[in-house]
Amino acid sequence: MNGRREEEVGLLVVGGGPAGLVAAELAARHGLTVLLVDERATFGGQIYRQPGPGFVVRDPRRVGRDYWAGVALVEAARGAGVELRARTAVLSLRGTTAVCLTEGDEHVTLLRARRVLVAPGASDRPVPFPGWTLPGVVTAGGAQALVKASRVAPGTRVAFAGSGPLALAFPAQLRHLGVNVVLALEAGPAPRAPTVARLVVAGWGNAALLRDALTYRARLLGARVPLRYGRIVVRAEGEDRVEAVVHAAADADWRAIPDSEERLEVDTLCVGYGFVPSTELLRLAGCQFGYDENLGGLVVEVDAWQRTNVEGVLAAGDGTGVRGALVAMAQARLAALGAAADLGAVSRARAARLARPVRRQLAAKERFRRALLPLYAVGPGIYELATPETVVCRCEEVTLARLEEAMEATVDTDALKSYTRAGMGLCQGRSCQPQIGAVLARRTGAASEAGSLLDGANEARRPVPRLSGGQLAALAGTTPRPPVRPAAIGVLADDTVPDRGLFVGG
Amino acid sequence: MDERASAESGTCVDAAREPGAGVLLPRRSDLSGEVPTDTDVVIVGGGLAGCALAYFLATQGVELAVLERAELNREASGTNAGSFHFQIAIHQLTGAGADADRDRLLADVRLLVRAAAMWRDLERELRADLGVHVTGGLMVAETPEQLQILVTKQRIERDGGLDTEVLTGAELRNFAPYLAEDLAGASYCATEGYANPLLAAPAFAARAFEAGAAVRTYAPVERIEQLQDAGAARFAVHHARGKVRAHRVVNAAGAWAHELARGNGFELPLRAEGLHMNVTEPRDRLLVPLIQHIGRRLTLKQSSNGTFIVGGGWPARAEPWPARPSVRWSSVAGNAAVARRVVPALADVRVIHTWAGVWAASKDLLPVVGESARVPGYFTCVVPTGFTLGPLMASLLAGQMTGTSATLPSEYSPDRAPTLARGGARQGGPS
Numbered sequence: 001m002n003g004r005r006e007e008e009v010g011l012l013v014v015g016g017g018p019a020g021l022v023a024a025e026l027a028a029r030h031g032l033t034v035l036l037v038d039e040r041a042t043f044g045g046q047i048y049r050q051p052g053p054g055f056v057v058r059d060p061r062r063v064g065r066d067y068w069a070g071v072a073l074v075e076a077a078r079g080a081g082v083e084l085r086a087r088t089a090v091l092s093l094r095g096t097t098a099v100c101l102t103e104g105d106e107h108v109t110l111l112r113a114r115r116v117l118v119a120p121g122a123s124d125r126p127v128p129f130p131g132w133t134l135p136g137v138v139t140a141g142g143a144q145a146l147v148k149a150s151r152v153a154p155g156t157r158v159a160f161a162g163s164g165p166l167a168l169a170f171p172a173q174l175r176h177l178g179v180n181v182v183l184a185l186e187a188g189p190a191p192r193a194p195t196v197a198r199l200v201v202a203g204w205g206n207a208a209l210l211r212d213a214l215t216y217r218a219r220l221l222g223a224r225v226p227l228r229y230g231r232i233v234v235r236a237e238g239e240d241r242v243e244a245v246v247h248a249a250a251d252a253d254w255r256a257i258p259d260s261e262e263r264l265e266v267d268t269l270c271v272g273y274g275f276v277p278s279t280e281l282l283r284l285a286g287c288q289f290g291y292d293e294n295l296g297g298l299v300v301e302v303d304a305w306q307r308t309n310v311e312g313v314l315a316a317g318d319g320t321g322v323r324g325a326l327v328a329m330a331q332a333r334l335a336a337l338g339a340a341a342d343l344g345a346v347s348r349a350r351a352a353r354l355a356r357p358v359r360r361q362l363a364a365k366e367r368f369r370r371a372l373l374p375l376y377a378v379g380p381g382i383y384e385l386a387t388p389e390t391v392v393c394r395c396e397e398v399t400l401a402r403l404e405e406a407m408e409a410t411v412d413t414d415a416l417k418s419y420t421r422a423g424m425g426l427c428q429g430r431s432c433q434p435q436i437g438a439v440l441a442r443r444t445g446a447a448s449e450a451g452s453l454l455d456g457a458n459e460a461r462r463p464v465p466r467l468s469g470g471q472l473a474a475l476a477g478t479t480p481r482p483p484v485r486p487a488a489i490g491v492l493a494d495d496t497v498p499d500r501g502l503f504v505g506g
Numbered sequence: 507m508d509e510r511a512s513a514e515s516g517t518c519v520d521a522a523r524e525p526g527a528g529v530l531l532p533r534r535s536d537l538s539g540e541v542p543t544d545t546d547v548v549i550v551g552g553g554l555a556g557c558a559l560a561y562f563l564a565t566q567g568v569e570l571a572v573l574e575r576a577e578l579n580r581e582a583s584g585t586n587a588g589s590f591h592f593q594i595a596i597h598q599l600t601g602a603g604a605d606a607d608r609d610r611l612l613a614d615v616r617l618l619v620r621a622a623a624m625w626r627d628l629e630r631e632l633r634a635d636l637g638v639h640v641t642g643g644l645m646v647a648e649t650p651e652q653l654q655i656l657v658t659k660q661r662i663e664r665d666g667g668l669d670t671e672v673l674t675g676a677e678l679r680n681f682a683p684y685l686a687e688d689l690a691g692a693s694y695c696a697t698e699g700y701a702n703p704l705l706a707a708p709a710f711a712a713r714a715f716e717a718g719a720a721v722r723t724y725a726p727v728e729r730i731e732q733l734q735d736a737g738a739a740r741f742a743v744h745h746a747r748g749k750v751r752a753h754r755v756v757n758a759a760g761a762w763a764h765e766l767a768r769g770n771g772f773e774l775p776l777r778a779e780g781l782h783m784n785v786t787e788p789r790d791r792l793l794v795p796l797i798q799h800i801g802r803r804l805t806l807k808q809s810s811n812g813t814f815i816v817g818g819g820w821p822a823r824a825e826p827w828p829a830r831p832s833v834r835w836s837s838v839a840g841n842a843a844v845a846r847r848v849v850p851a852l853a854d855v856r857v858i859h860t861w862a863g864v865w866a867a868s869k870d871l872l873p874v875v876g877e878s879a880r881v882p883g884y885f886t887c888v889v890p891t892g893f894t895l896g897p898l899m900a901s902l903l904a905g906q907m908t909g910t911s912a913t914l915p916s917e918y919s920p921d922r923a924p925t926l927a928r929g930g931a932r933q934g935g936p937s
Binding site for chain 2: 004092094099108406407410411412414415418424425428479481482483486487488492494497499500
């Protein structure tokens with residue numbers, strides 16, 4: 001009854017955001033057969049997210065620049081001959097063979113590709129604080145998706161708390177769409193003259209970014225939204241849903257300064273402390289990782305052509321460290337050129353020549369990013385907001401107190417997971433691992449240097465001194481397993497797999 | 507149990523109040539203590555067998571150390587599904603039929619009845635929550651031939667003292683409406699159930715520690731040196747943190763036991779196998795008993811938190827330690843197919859996770875427990891169906907080592923030929 005479909009393709013691109021779309025288009029233009037899959041209903045990723053099915057754009061001016069950028073990328077990819085497959089999740093990746101599932105299909109598809117580019121993007125950095133699980137507390141990405149895909153405002157009195165170069169984009173966009181934003185908090189310091197001067201120098205070639213940042217700021221100020229720098233949310237209050245946000249002044253490490261708390265009544269709290277790369281597929285594939293909190297934590301290691309250490313598997317975009325759409329698209333070009341060269345579709349020399357301006361562009365972006373770090377470096381205090389009663393693992397409802405008790409028994413992340421069930425639920429640890437990692441790092445201190453750290457070649461348990469740090473150990477510590485997305489037994493079931501049965505001796 | 511365990515002692519951690527009040531874990535600070543340099547017994551391996559043996563020996567006053575190379579309970583002991591299958595694994599036999607193996611099956615049943623009694627009492631004995639649930643268990647048959655085996659099996663179980671019954675037709679439909687309607691029948695054993703495999707070995711370790719056992723983690727054993735003319739100490743166990751002299755050693759290294767034994771010049775009738783499990787999202791209660799299949803690879807239960815845990819001996823790809831075995835997609839798909847065949851309502855339940863663990867397989871699936879005649883003082887304690895039988899085998903071995911109970915049957919001997927065939931072994935599927 002059930003079998004599985006098998007397909008072959010030159011390049012499989014996983015993820016239909018800016019990186020995936022650009023890579024797919026370029027690879028197709030160089031003659032590769034390209035299939036691009038995305039688990040969402042529309043393409044464009046988070047930044048260029050298109051309205052959901054059923055929406056018709058009647059007034060092009062009102063949907064914003066990002067919408068049109070997305071349309072252009074999708075059309076370009078389609079025009080180059082890329083096959084775009086929406087609502088298709090990759091459940092498993094081993095080598096360059098992927099198990100995919102398209103929503104509504106009765107069985108999975110086994111995709112054998114010659115190259116796989118993983119461009120999974122990023123998700124909101126999960127930051128547990130008292131009240132973070134209350135209804136009405138939403139992530140910036142979640143609120144943005146709500147507005148972009150469904151055109152629904154998240155609330156009527158909205159406070160925003162977050163940080164990062166693009167943090168102010170969220171409240172500005174919300175405000176622009178008519179949402180009543182009553183407060184915007186930025187954890188980092190207000191820009192000061194020397195930093196701004198450095199930004200202008202480093203920002204040479206990054207005019208668009210600077211312009212956007214200034215526009216967002218101006219929009220908020222123009223709309224008289226109180227914009228407060230150096231402040232973080234310390235808790236959300238409310239019975240059945242959020243009724244108030246309590247915020248405090250933060251020191252350079254983002255630790256709340258005593259006696260600086262203020263309280264404001266809101267019906268929605270939107271939290272956006274940056275993004276973390278989606279690593280599950282790359283970890284499952286066995287890729288090697290490094291660690292950089294400012295890039296979102298675990299970041300996959302790639303060479304000059306975006307190739308990971310796993311033969312045939314490439315990575316690009318925010319999933320390799322959060323640097324934004326422009327960098328993502330530049331990386332995507334390198335990946336497409338690299339894959340095309342590896343498969344003989346373009347000569348090495350030509351690929352190198354075509355890559356040269358892209359590399360210059362990337363270098364400029366990287367200088368800019370580094371210049372911004374003093375403003376937006378993520379402070380360790382972000383993972384110290386949870387109190388003992390705070391639920392850290394939402395799926396299994398595990399509090400910080402229970403985790404800390406279990407840490408009396410073990411600091412091994414797999415063992416910790418088995419003792420507490422933290423990370424065993426539906427999200428498989430995506431929302432609790434950074435916090436658990438930080439708590440483990442604090443507890444073990446220098447001892448964590450010798451702890452078990454991630455090794456891409458095999459799933460997390462071999463010491464790799466280069467990647468020292470308790471957080472990395474914790475983030476990487478649990479063993480990645482398929483399916484990367486939940487899938488029904490009836491869809492996974494394959495009656496054609498031989499069951500050798502149990503009578504084997506006779 | 508809750509208050510007892512948490513109020514109990516300063517050496518244990520009450521990690522999970524809800525669910526699992528009274529969970530008992532050894533403290534990291536204790537596990538990282540000094541390794542003694544002289545002792546009576548050194549147990550190599552901190553799985554269920556090693557920790558249980560440490561408990562039974564230490565509570566009888568034996569001085570001992572457990573040396574575990576990494577964390578306690580992280581391999582087969584902690585990566586199985588935690589089910590107790592007391593119905594005899596008749597399908598492990600040859601096609602020769604149950605009657606041909608009657609004597610051995612009777613012995614099996616009597617052992618399983620003892621294991622059932624031990625598990626029933628273990629939470630009280632250890633004063634800890636082990637997540638024991640007595641749910642009953644069904645073994646289903648798809649064909650008339652399989653049903654006939656269930657009937658034969660039931661008679662042997664009755665003679666051995668295990669209560670089971672065979673259900674068919676409307677009776678089965680009424681008792682287990684979630685089963686596919688066209689199944690031929692099922693046998694039911696009311697005493698089957700499961701415990702939490704993540705909690706059993708740590709609880710044994712914590713109580714063993716209280717009784718004076720030196721349980722130590724991150725102390726990998728490099729070799730076991732046999733000493734000549736050294737008085738009471740017949741062995742020097744070299745480990746990463748030093749050397750401990752011992753009168754007796756116990757190889758409780760599970761799926762790596764045969765590798766350890768090779769260092770002392772003998773082969774154990776064991777090999778390492780990878781084993782696959784599927785875990786689903788939680789759902790409202792659909793079924794209470796464990797379900798396994800007499801002829802196909804399926805074990806399945808709905809755990810206390812509502813998730814379905816589906817396994818049954820599907821293979822996983824072995825990887826060299828310290829990597830865990832990796833998942834084969836064919837096992838995900840094949841296991842899902844049998845599960846849907848037997849319980850059709852599972853079709854729309856989503857798998858959220860899989861896991862792959864190892865298990866120590868013996869060709870005959872019998873325990874490898876006892877002293878080696880080749881190296882006096884060298885014991886082995888490895889149990890292929892280790893979760894169900896591990897604690898019982900550990901207590902029997904402890905009885906033999908302290909001279910308080912009879913010696914173990916020769917068919918468990920570590921010295922038996924590695925190729926000893928007891929019909930064909932089931933392809934994986936310890937429990």
